[in-house]
Amino acid sequence: MTAVTLTPGSESDIREVLLSETEPLHIAGGQSRLEATEKKIISTAQLNGIVEYEPGALTMVAKAGTPLSVIKDTLKKENQQLAFEPPEMKHLLRLTGNSTIGGVFATNASGSRRIQVGAARDHLLGVRFVDGLGRILKNGGRVMKNVTGYDLVKLMAGSWGTLGVITEVSFKVLPIAETQSTLKINSCDANILTKAINTPYDISGTFYDVGSGVAYIRVEGFFKSVKYRVDRLLREFSDFEVDILEMEESKKFWQNVNDLEFLKPNKGDLWRVSVKPTDGSKIIEMLDPKIGFLDWCGGLVWIGVDQGFDVRAKIQKVAGHAMCLLGDFEQFHPSSTLEKTLSKSIRNKFDPKMLFNQEILN
Amino acid sequence: MYLTDPDPTILAKKTQLVDKLLSFLPRDAVIDDPRETLAYECDALSAYRCPPMVAVLPRTTEEVAKIVKICWDLDVPVVPRGSGTSLAGGALPTGDSLVLGVARMNETLEVDYPNRLMRVQTGRTNLSVTGEVESDGFFYAPDPSSQLACAISGNIAMNSGGAHCLKYGVTSNNLLAVKMVTMQGEIIDLGGSHLDSSGYDLLGLVCGSEGQLGIVTEATLRILHKPEGALPVLIGYNDSQVAGQCVSDIIKAGVLPVAIEFMDRPCIRATDAFSQAGYPDCEALLIVEVEGSDLEIEEQLTKIVEIAKTHDPVELRRAKNNDEANRIWLGRKSAFGAMGQINDYMCLDGTIPVSKLPFVLKRISEMSKEFGLDVGNVFHAGDGNMHPLILYNANKPGDLETCEAFGAEILKLCVEVGGCLTGEHGVGIEKRDLMHIQYSVDDLEAQMAIKDVFDPKWLLNPTKVFPLDASAERRANASKETAA
Numbered sequence: 001m002t003a004v005t006l007t008p009g010s011e012s013d014i015r016e017v018l019l020s021e022t023e024p025l026h027i028a029g030g031q032s033r034l035e036a037t038e039k040k041i042i043s044t045a046q047l048n049g050i051v052e053y054e055p056g057a058l059t060m061v062a063k064a065g066t067p068l069s070v071i072k073d074t075l076k077k078e079n080q081q082l083a084f085e086p087p088e089m090k091h092l093l094r095l096t097g098n099s100t101i102g103g104v105f106a107t108n109a110s111g112s113r114r115i116q117v118g119a120a121r122d123h124l125l126g127v128r129f130v131d132g133l134g135r136i137l138k139n140g141g142r143v144m145k146n147v148t149g150y151d152l153v154k155l156m157a158g159s160w161g162t163l164g165v166i167t168e169v170s171f172k173v174l175p176i177a178e179t180q181s182t183l184k185i186n187s188c189d190a191n192i193l194t195k196a197i198n199t200p201y202d203i204s205g206t207f208y209d210v211g212s213g214v215a216y217i218r219v220e221g222f223f224k225s226v227k228y229r230v231d232r233l234l235r236e237f238s239d240f241e242v243d244i245l246e247m248e249e250s251k252k253f254w255q256n257v258n259d260l261e262f263l264k265p266n267k268g269d270l271w272r273v274s275v276k277p278t279d280g281s282k283i284i285e286m287l288d289p290k291i292g293f294l295d296w297c298g299g300l301v302w303i304g305v306d307q308g309f310d311v312r313a314k315i316q317k318v319a320g321h322a323m324c325l326l327g328d329f330e331q332f333h334p335s336s337t338l339e340k341t342l343s344k345s346i347r348n349k350f351d352p353k354m355l356f357n358q359e360i361l362n
Numbered sequence: 363m364y365l366t367d368p369d370p371t372i373l374a375k376k377t378q379l380v381d382k383l384l385s386f387l388p389r390d391a392v393i394d395d396p397r398e399t400l401a402y403e404c405d406a407l408s409a410y411r412c413p414p415m416v417a418v419l420p421r422t423t424e425e426v427a428k429i430v431k432i433c434w435d436l437d438v439p440v441v442p443r444g445s446g447t448s449l450a451g452g453a454l455p456t457g458d459s460l461v462l463g464v465a466r467m468n469e470t471l472e473v474d475y476p477n478r479l480m481r482v483q484t485g486r487t488n489l490s491v492t493g494e495v496e497s498d499g500f501f502y503a504p505d506p507s508s509q510l511a512c513a514i515s516g517n518i519a520m521n522s523g524g525a526h527c528l529k530y531g532v533t534s535n536n537l538l539a540v541k542m543v544t545m546q547g548e549i550i551d552l553g554g555s556h557l558d559s560s561g562y563d564l565l566g567l568v569c570g571s572e573g574q575l576g577i578v579t580e581a582t583l584r585i586l587h588k589p590e591g592a593l594p595v596l597i598g599y600n601d602s603q604v605a606g607q608c609v610s611d612i613i614k615a616g617v618l619p620v621a622i623e624f625m626d627r628p629c630i631r632a633t634d635a636f637s638q639a640g641y642p643d644c645e646a647l648l649i650v651e652v653e654g655s656d657l658e659i660e661e662q663l664t665k666i667v668e669i670a671k672t673h674d675p676v677e678l679r680r681a682k683n684n685d686e687a688n689r690i691w692l693g694r695k696s697a698f699g700a701m702g703q704i705n706d707y708m709c710l711d712g713t714i715p716v717s718k719l720p721f722v723l724k725r726i727s728e729m730s731k732e733f734g735l736d737v738g739n740v741f742h743a744g745d746g747n748m749h750p751l752i753l754y755n756a757n758k759p760g761d762l763e764t765c766e767a768f769g770a771e772i773l774k775l776c777v778e779v780g781g782c783l784t785g786e787h788g789v790g791i792e793k794r795d796l797m798h799i800q801y802s803v804d805d806l807e808a809q810m811a812i813k814d815v816f817d818p819k820w821l822l823n824p825t826k827v828f829p830l831d832a833s834a835e836r837r838a839n840a841s842k843e844t845a846a
Contacts, residue, residue, distance in 0.1 A: 043375065056610030057716040079616060108558060119558055121566060122535045135804045143713040144745035145532060145785035147521045147570050148793075148800055149827060150809040154566025158559070175616035194476040200499070200590050202654075222665075225658040273736070276555035278476050299557045321560035333560040340548045342815060343562045349811040361561055 003039050009046040011128070011136045011167050017042060018165075019134040024358045027161035029065060029103030032090035034160065037359055044102050047167055050074055052142070058109030059142050061170040064102025071101050083174035084120050088259045092270070093325060102166045107298065108158030111258050112205040112218070115197060115296050122159035123172045129156060133163035133352030134144075140162055142170040155346070161357045163350040177220035181230050182245040182253055185215040185237055190281035191239070193217075193297045199236060201229040207257055210284050210292035216245075218254060257295070266291050266304035269327030271311045273301040275320035283315055332361055363766070363791065365412055366825050368457030374435050376415055379460070382432045383418060389424065391466075392419040402443065402461045405656060406508070407451040407792055409762060416454035419466045423541055423549060423579040424609045426462065430577060431547025433460055439821050440545070442573035444513030445487065449709055450790025452520060452572050456825060464515045467579060468749035477555055479538055480832060481582045484515035488522075500585045503530035506697065506786070518578050521570030523786035527743035529620040529653075530586070530788065534569040542568060542581035544551055544806070545817040555582060567812065575816040589653035591608050592620065595663055596690045597670045598644040598677030605646035608673045609743045610716060612650065617665050622744035623649040623694050626723065629701070629738035629751070636700030639693030642677035648743065649694055697740045698751070701846060705736075705753040707715055709763050712776030716746045725775055728778030733768040735761075747785035748776065774799055789827045797829050806832050 003026070008014045026038040044065030051061040055078040060073060068086065075081050086109040090097060103109075105127075110119035126140035139152035156166060182205075185192060187210075193206040196217045206217030219229045234242060245253055256262065263270065269291065273283055282296025291304030305311060310329065312322045321333035335343065343361070367628050376394070383392045393399055394416045403413040415438075424489050433440050435586050438518055439708035443453040443463040455461050467483035467829060473495060474480065480502075488509040491502040506512055512522070518540065523532040532534065533825040539553030553565035568575050608623055625633070625647045634641040641647060649668075652662040662681055670678060693700075701811040714722050723739060730737045741749040754765035773783045773793065783793050797806060810828060813820065813836075820836045 010688075038787050054715060054717055056614050056615060059480065059715070076426055078614070085755070108563075110558070114557060118531060118535050121563060122531060131808070137805055137808050138801075139805065139808075141782050142801075143715060143747075143781050143785065144780040145523050145527065145713050145742075145747045147523075147532075147786055147788050148782045148784050149789065149797060149806075150812055151521065151534065151566055151570045152808065152812070154563045154569075155812075157566070158563050175613075175618065178616065191476070194478075198475060198587050200587050200655075202589075221445065222661050223647075224661045225654060228655055228657050274556045274558050274560070277557075319554050320556040323560065335561045337553070338544075338548060339552070339561065339564060342564060345815040346562060346812065349815060350808070 003036055003041050005041040005043050007043045007046045011130055013117045014165050014167065015134040015136060016040070018130060018132060018355065021355055022353065025061050025355050027165050028355055029100035030067065031097035031108065032095050032099040032102055033093070033107050033109065035095060042165060044100060044165065044167070051168065056216040058077070059144070059170060061142055061168065062101050063168050064100060064166045066101045068101055068104060069101040076176070079176050080173045081176045082123070083113055083117040084123055085113045085258055086120060087111045091262045092263055095297070100326060101169055104159050105157050105169050105171070106159060106166055112207060112254060112295050115206060116202065116204045117174065121154055124153050124157050124169060125172055126170040127153050127156045127166055128168040129164035129166045132353055132355050137164070144172060160209050160345060160360045161358070162361050179226050179247050180218060180220040180246070180250045181226050182250040183217040183233055183237070183243055184243040185217065186241045186243070187213050188215050190215070190241055190284070190298055191278065191292055193294065194277050196233065197297050201232055205254055206295070206297050208294040209262070210294065216253065218250065223285070245278070253306045260302070262293055263291065263302055263304065268304055269309060270325040271303045271305065271327070272323045272325055273303060273311065273315065274321060275299060275301065275318055279318050279320065284316060284317055287311065293332065363410065363828065365410065366456055366830070372438055372458040373415060375438065375783040379416060379432065379436055379438055383416070383429065386428060387418065387420065391419045395420070395551065402446070402455060402463070405446040405448040405451060405453040407449055407454065407790065409455055409756070410451055410791065412455055412457055413538060414461040415457065415462040417463060419463050419754045421466050423543060426543045426579050427547045427549055428578055429462060430545060432545050433821060434819070436820065437821065439824055441823050442515065442519065442577050444516030444519070445511050446483065447508040447512040448516060448520065448788065448790055450520070450784070450788045450792040452516070452788050452790040452826060454791055460538045464513065464579065471580065474555070475500065475796065477583050478585055479555055480585050481580060482514060482564055484513060484518065484578050484581050486514050488512050488514060495585055498502045499588050501588050502583055502585055504533045514581050514583070514641065515578055518569050518581060519573045520570070520786070520788035525621045525623060526740060528742065529618055530621060533557055534566055534583040537565065537569055537581060538584055539582035540565060540568060540578045542576040542585055544576045545819065545822050550576070551660050553582065570788070572827050574813055574827060575822070582687045590655045591659060592651055592653040593659050593663065593681045593687050594649050594651040594690045595666055595670070595681065596677065597648040597650065597675050598642040599673065600644050600676050602646040602723050605648055606716065606719040608648065608670055608745070612666055613744065615665060615669055617652070617662050619650045619652050619666070619744065621649070621651045622742070624739070624741050624743035625694065625697065626739040628736060629697055629740045632704055632738055633693040633697045633700040636703055637693045637696045639689060641693050642698050644676050649690055694740065701738055701751045701753065706756040707751045707753050708769055710748070710750050710772055711770050711785045711787045712748050712750070712783055714746045714748060714776050714779050714781035716743070718779040718781070719743070719746070722748070722775060722779060726772055729768060729771055733764055735765055735768055745785070746781065747797045770796055791826055794827055795829045797827070797832070
């Protein structure tokens with residue numbers, strides 16, 4: 001579909017567009033997580049640049065269209081990072097765009113370290129956005145603790161561009177650990193992931209390959225500390241055959257997880273299921289998928305199934321939600337009736353003309 | 363501060379309300395005798411008092427739903443109350459309101475270690491949550507200073523923090539799900555035992571909404587395995603700017619302490635006299651705590667001490683065991699009590715970017731002279747969460763007003779340097795009229811629109827958070843409906 005792309009360079013430009021617009025718009029960052037389905041796109045490409053970065057305060061402020069790669073490179077120079085490890089989705093979704101920081105937060109994109117440090121939404125400190133009424137709004141700020149008024153920051157995180165055009169985000173960053181190691185535990189059950197997290201050894205990543213029955217447990221920190229914790233975990237899992245992936249090898253493994261490389265062989269539909277960690281292996285048992293991986297101690301399940309197989313219908317008795325990433329199903333999981341009513345009313349307050357990303361969360 | 367007058371049309375419904383409540387609640391759960399409602403006249407912002415029309419103490423979510431529905435039908439405002447420890451007047455009633463206290467709802471409903479969560483009724487105190495799982499090696503991380511008394515319901519309402527949130531985050535980062543009763547008396551579950559939500563993050567929106575969107579009766583909380591141990595180091599400097607630099611250097615070096623506490627000279631002197639903690643008499647004192655095994659603590663403290671030494675400290679005391687750790691924490695933990703012994707005080711919690719610390723401290727001490735009131739500073743330095751304690755004499759006419767004016771100036775300053783009015787206590791009534799400083803008319807409208815969605819009649823804790831003039835029209839519409 002050929003779409004018209006608007007690239008406003010300021011909040012007031014966006015406001016002008018929105019005040020006069022009556023046709024549906026797709027709010028786009030880099031389009032690496034969501035493809036535009038409307039004829040008209042409002043892009044954040046011209047809202048680009050880091051506004052403020054204080055390494056000593058662990059905070060950064062950036063315009064929404066700033067490429068994720070630029071953010072990561074800038075942080076790396078100070079030995080810092082986005083600790084929640086936003087995953088790279090574009091190859092998997094067969095998209096070509098480049099991820100932007102606004103898109104990361106708008107989709108609440110969180111990777112393996114989520115179990116230790118929280119999700120994208122937990123790192124977002126402040127937002128500026130222009131809503132469907134053309135109002136230039138702000139909420140939160142650039143300090144770590146802020147309970148001044150309602151937390152619209154959380155509302156905007158994961159709202160998928162349905163409430164307004166996010167123009168600026170401020171967020172918490174964290175130091176990159178001195179080193180890391182990964183325990184590769186062979187021939188084990190998935191419940192080893194929850195066993196690992198329930199130790200005092202501060203696990204920063206857990207991953208399980210259903211096909212091979214191999215678990216990966218990551219620890220990060222200062223050298224002596226990592227060595228100590230690896231030793232302890234080896235003792236804990238002495239019944240298993242364990243290999244250790246040291247620094248570079250470990251980094252490479254988790255980079256692959258972050259890029260969702262392991263899902264590449266998938267030829268059919270692809271689903272992302274979020275459940276209680278101990279229910280992860282239950283989901284796998286119920287579905288017996290062609291491809292299955294667990295992250296987040298089992299709470300995040302990646303499943304590749306035959307085209308047209310309705311994962312959502314199969315697992316409806318398990319609490320949580322299923323997102324269809326590739327396939328001919330509704331992308332988002334339906335909410336409960338009351339939740340839907342509240343969400344619709346909220347959306348109506350911010351976008352009464354229903355301009356934004358109409359097909360999303362509807 | 364102006365407290366809204368009770369609405370006589372609502373007061374006229376008291377008997378009707380009480381009768382309806384008694385139709386399904388036991389007698390001791392409905393408090394309507396004016397001598398007894400006095401117990402609910404204030405929270406920890408005790409300068410302001412107003413007994414409610416009625417107070418109720420339900421035991422179940424279903425009872426809460428029935429109570430609220432009655433109030434919805436009769437247009438009676440509802441003020442939710444946890445333990446009444448709010449420093450911002452979050453639980454202060456109005457004369458025409460019903461106080462809904464969750465104190466009797468304190469059951470543990472589920473403990474699930476593999477999934478690291480527990481579900482409780484929200485009348486549970488913060489510390490008792492940890493108490494429940496401590497013997498199995500777990501804890502609930504958010505630790506407000508009032509944790510012995512404060513309820514989980516209030517923690518959720520105010521999105522409470524604490525000294526250790528530099529590492530573990532605040533309430534909203536440790537809350538997985540809630541069961542909530544809306545003002546229409548409907549029961550809704552938000553969030554779940556899974557780690558992210560599909561659709562809008564209504565849970566995130568409810569956390570920190572100061573009891574204005576619904577009454578949270580159950581909460582699923584993240585519990586964590588305890589670290590093997592923790593030890594602090596105490597560092598003294600003769601210049602607060604240098605202390606600020608030290609904090610920044612520690613953070614930049616990649617050490618992530620669980621807590622970095624800061625005290626200034628007036629506070630050090632007061633607490634030392636009170637607690638005999640043996641603090642050095644210096645300009646700025648830091649307490650930096652790290653966690654882990656002995657070896658890990660050793661490794662981190664060594665790095666911190668190395669950094670601290672480059673800034674030429676006047677005192678450096680590294681705890682080697684729990685006894686020494688307790689002695690280091692002793693003064694800090696009794697800081698509020700120590701200041702309270704000197705005089706009445708008002709405690710603020712504006713938050714600033716860490717880099718602005720020296721400037722803000724300097725301005726506060728200048729303002730202290732201008733207003734003629736002493737102030738001590740003790741705060742969470744790692745995240746810029748200030749706690750200026752302004753001393754005043756409640757019995758001296760005009761002193762409270764001067765103190766409030768001084769406090770307002772400090773909070774304005776916090777916003778000016780890029781911070782916010784409140785980092786962990788909430789807005790309540792205390793800071794509602796200062797909201798204009800931080801937010802534009804549109805910003806406040808956007809927030810009030812959320813309340814319109816959850817509570818269209820503006821009956822839930824209506825006089826809090828928003829400036830009275832900003833919320834006036836919405837509140838008036840509610841009472842118009844009452845009259846009609």
